[in-house]
Amino acid sequence: MKSRWIVPLVLIFITLFVGWRTSPNFLDAQYLMEAATLFAEIGLIAIAMNFVITSGHIDLSVGSMTVLSACLTAKLLSSGVPMAVGIGAGILIGGTLGAANAALIHYLKASSFLVTVGTMALYRGIAQGIMGAKSEALPPGMKGIDTITFAGITVPLWILVLATVIGIIVMNRTVFGRYVISQGSNPKAAKYVGIPVAKMTTIVFVLSGLTCGAASLLMNSRYGLARHDFALGLELDAITMVVVGGTSIRGGQSDVLGTLMAFLLIAMLRTVMGIANISAEYQLAAIGLLLIFAVIFNRITIPNRRATASSPASKLS
Amino acid sequence: MKHSLNAVLLAAVLVSLIGCGSTKDGGTPTATFEPGSKVKTVFIPKSAGNPYFNQLEVGFERSADEFGVEYSTQAPESADATSQISVLKNQVQRGQHVIVISPNSPDALNEALDQAAAKGVTIITADADLVGHESHRTVGVLPVDFDTIGPAQIELLGSMIGYSGEFAILSATTDAPNQNAWIASMKDALEDPKFAGMSLVEIAYGDDEPQKSATETEALLVKHPNLKGIISPTTVGMAAAAQVFSQRGVYPGGKNAKGEGVVLTGLGTPNELRKFVENGVVPAFQLWDPADIGDVAAYLAAEITANGLEIKPGVVLNVPGKGEITVIKNNVVIAGTLVTFDADNIAEYQF
The missing domain is CATH 3.40.50.2300 (Response regulator)
Structure with a gap:
């Protein structure tokens, strides 16, 4: 069963149908696009998360990398740095934080789970320390990228689609992508056949950081300011998109297009529930259920290609 | 790989689908009100x-x-x-x-x-x-005029201790803006001759932490043997102080009350303080509704x-x-x- 992205796609249409039947104002393309744009940053991060998970790792620090990049960039811009420099700095700050994750994983020989739980708290703590309870406003020229459209689609959604296309090509058509899949499928075997596992891990985490840096720019622009409590719980949404999209949480199997479909599904599902005035608690429960069903579905449909000797724990180290 | 090519194609189709939809955006509801409706x-x-x-x-x-x-x-x-x-x-x-x-x-x-x-x-x-x-x-609705809180709290305590004697304040943190504004207006209210018999002997800070607030309350009771009352204009401080009052039995009518006992009042939510009002430890307190x-x-x-x-x-x-x-x-x-x-x-x- 190869094209697992069909499943979220079917669910999207069911969601849209339910929304149309239950809420008179739901089926409005402009509104649906605005609602989806609210999730574009998470979708972008989920594409990079797909590579992290496929390589057999996890990155729980994405929300904190995003918020720290956002805060530092906003501080830089308000100190008078030119806009182009600020944009470059935002992406590079994210990349640096990702590189720090990779270095900790490499030199401490610790699992990516433990390291990124640590940096999740660390990065947000630094952001909170820098910002306190205050917000940092962006220069007017940087605001409102979510309201700019190109061929009828908002810029953040275009960026997400572009990232997805690049992700699909890199994952399926390049040596790099093959290595990521092989490494996640069986890290020991990958090492024996000469795949530079340590280097691949570093690249994947730097990629995740760079993407968070880019996402932080979109987020800053959408809110018009930066705060330390932005992007809370973003890591869970991103991981949910990857898993619901049909990528194996155990690594070694990827569906980048599925991640984009799952992004659309979760954005639409949340929008349908929001406009139907379903209470916040039940909305969370519904997303949780979706994740559990996706895990069960993937377990049934994804063949376990890894040798039985390697336990899931060994892959995270 | 044919699969990935299909995928790119499908993404393109999907984008154009959304694109087509968004060009006919006549359906955006504007909040127009029709007279006579709700x-x-x-x-x-x-x-x-x-x-x-x-x-x-x-x-x-x-x-x-x-x-x-x-x-x-x-x-x-x-x-x-x-x-x-x-x-x-x-x-x-x-x-x-x-x-x-x-x-x-x-x-x-x-x-x-x-x-x-x-x-x-x-x-x-x-x-x-x-x-x-x-x-x-367009407009902001706030619960109560904060300038009235200080005088109202002094009057409430005064009415319960016969407008005479020493009292202390148990606040939150030293830099909480609302707390400091209320304490300042309490001090202003004390200038009124009606409250001439009342003297503020100490302001303690419990940082809105139950444990620290309890410790500060114990210290106030020990340091000021003639204390007649404590005002805690924060619900965390009040609940912690009420717990101490309850254990020590120093409230009016309590087992260790000296003379008329020490009166605890302040600002708090009914849910936090209900049991202390029902068992008589706290006679009365205030908040907005x-x-x-x-x-x-x-x-x-x-x-x-x-x-x-x-x-x-x-x-x-x-x-x-x-x-x-x-x-x-x-x-x-x-x-x-x-x-x-x-x-x-x-x-x-x-x-």
């Missing part, structure tokens, strides 16, 4: 499942019919600055005429509020305000939308059941006055 109003609290906001909703529910408001409420899933934004967008799409919101941040919502206002929705803040960014809403905010916000929603009421400082509102309320600086409306809770009335308040 004013569709939603309240967005800071978070779900908070009894304080449930009490605020009590005000909306009891006033909605009277003022011709069709009322609903929708909470965000968490109390951070941005979780209210998607709720806001969804409510605009539902065609609400008025959105009443307790903002989780003074500025993170500004862009979303402006977009809602551009679609004709009236924005009212309730309980909390967009401090420094008031232009992003959040339902007043709901009443006034419902009135404003209806008047602004259905009757074209224009909000600016100096405008006098005639709110049924509340009397005349004048709009003050920054288009702020004060909803009510302090309520004194005691054994007789505390059962009526569930927040």
Whole structure:
């Protein structure tokens, strides 16, 4: 069963149908696009998360990398740095934080789970320390990228689609992508056949950081300011998109297009529930259920290609 | 690989699908109000499942019919600055005429509020305000005139200790703005000859932590043997102090009360302090009633939308059941006055 992205796609249409039947104002393309744009940053991060998970790792620090990049960039811009420099700095700050994750994983020989739980708290703590309870406003020229459209689609959604296309090509058509899949499928075997596992891990985490840096720019622009409590719980949404999209949480199997479909599904599902005035608690429960069903579905449909000797724990180290 | 090519193709199809849809955007609802119909109003609290906001909703529910408001409420899933934004967008799409919101941040919502206002929705803040960014809403409803809190607290304690004797204050942190403003106004109130017999001997800070507040309360009782009363204008401090009073039995009528005992009062929520009022440790305390905010916000929603009421400082509102309320600086409306809770009335308040 190869094209697992069909499943979220079917669910999207069911969601849209339910929304149309239950809420008179739901089926409005402009509104649906605005609602989806609210999730574009998470979708972008989920594409990079797909590579992290496929390589057999996890990155729980994405929300904190995003918020720290956002805060530092906003501080830089308000100190008078030119806009182009600020944009470059935002992406590079994210990349640096990702590189720090990779270095900790490499030199401490610790699992990516433990390291990124640590940096999740660390990065947000630094952001909170820098910002306190205050917000940092962006220069007017940087605001409102979510309201700019190109061929009828908002810029953040275009960026997400572009990232997805690049992700699909890199994952399926390049040596790099093959290595990521092989490494996640069986890290020991990958090492024996000469795949530079340590280097691949570093690249994947730097990629995740760079993407968070880019996402932080979109987020800053959408809110018009930066705060330390932005992007809370973003890591869970991103991981949910990857898993619901049909990528194996155990690594070694990827569906980048599925991640984009799952992004659309979760954005639409949340929008349908929001406009139907379903209470916040039940909305969370519904997303949780979706994740559990996706895990069960993937377990049934994804063949376990890894040798039985390697336990899931060994892959995270 | 054929599979990935298919995937790219499908992505392109999907994008163009959304693209086609968005060109015919005639369906965007603008919040146009038809005279004679009900004013569709939603309240967005800071978070779900908070009894304080449930009490605020009590005000909306009891006033909605009277003022011709069709009322609903929708909470965000968490109390951070941005979780209210998607709720806001969804409510605009539902065609609400008025959105009443307790903002989780003074500025993170500004862009979303402006977009809602551009679609004709009236924005009212309730309980909390967009401090420094008031232009992003039409009017702000705040619970009570904070300048009245200091004198009211001194009067309440004075009435219980015969207007004479030593008393102390148990506050939160040393730099909490509201606490310091209230303490300053308590000191001002003491200048009144009526309170000449009362002397403030110490201000202690419990940092709004139960343990530290309890320790500070013990210290106050030991250091000042002639202490007649403690005012704690914070619910955490009051609950912690009440626990100490209960264990030590120093309250009026308690097993270790010297003379008339030490009176504990202050500001707090009925749910936190109910058991101490019922068992006699705390004779009375004060807070505003959040339902007043709901009443006034419902009135404003209806008047602004259905009757074209224009909000600016100096405008006098005639709110049924509340009397005349004048709009003050920054288009702020004060909803009510302090309520004194005691054994007789505390059962009526569930927040």
